[in-house]
């Protein structure tokens with residue numbers, strides 16, 4: 690096993706796109722198995738309506754993640770806007786550790802802030818107030834008590850609503866706000882940030898308090914996808 694960490698996000702796994710699930714399963718068994726750590730920075734699933742939902746492809750993904758953790762790769766998961774309802778049962782079944790919305794890690798000597806990315810899109814105030822409501826522990830507890838068919842209907846409704854809302858939002862609103870990025874990084878004393886969510890895969894170099902800083906945006910897996918592979922010596926993107 691190599692001293693290497695792999696970062697991925699925004700796979701949006703669902704039964705409607707079996708080819709992405711197949712790519713992910715292959716990645717777990719052939720590539721992730723060689724790394725010491727795998728970080729999944731949210732939106733692994735296109736939606737997650739509770740750990741008690743046995744609909745495919747969930748059971749297959751759960752057992753593949755379990756196999757990887759049993760093999761010795763440590764897996765970390767940060768909730769995205771689509772799968773923030775992942776809970777304790779999922780972690781127990783897979784061996785995955787949950788990360789907070791803002792998590793700083795020591796990446797082979799580089800302090801690095803990990804985020805899903807939705808909190809950085811602070812110009813989208815409608816989304817942020819929706820997020821605040823739905824991330825409230827009481828709301829979550831109530832929502833998870835609904836029968837599965839109602840939760841499924843609720844997700845469908847949220848998706849339709851968000852589809853129409855997006856049509857009315859310009860694309861700048863749905864990207865990160867530079868000031869929010871700078872504040873998050875300064876608050877956590879880092880010059881390196883890795884996140885997903887925006888589906889705008891890039892490496893942004895900029896200056897933060899007169900020092901060179903970097904914001905790395907992970908790629909979504911719709912059209913192939915890539916891995917960010919980081920070791921003590923170097924880091925690079927690898928296609929899946």
Ligand SMILES: [Mn+2]
Nearest residue numbers: 732769770886
């Ligand atoms: Mn997202």
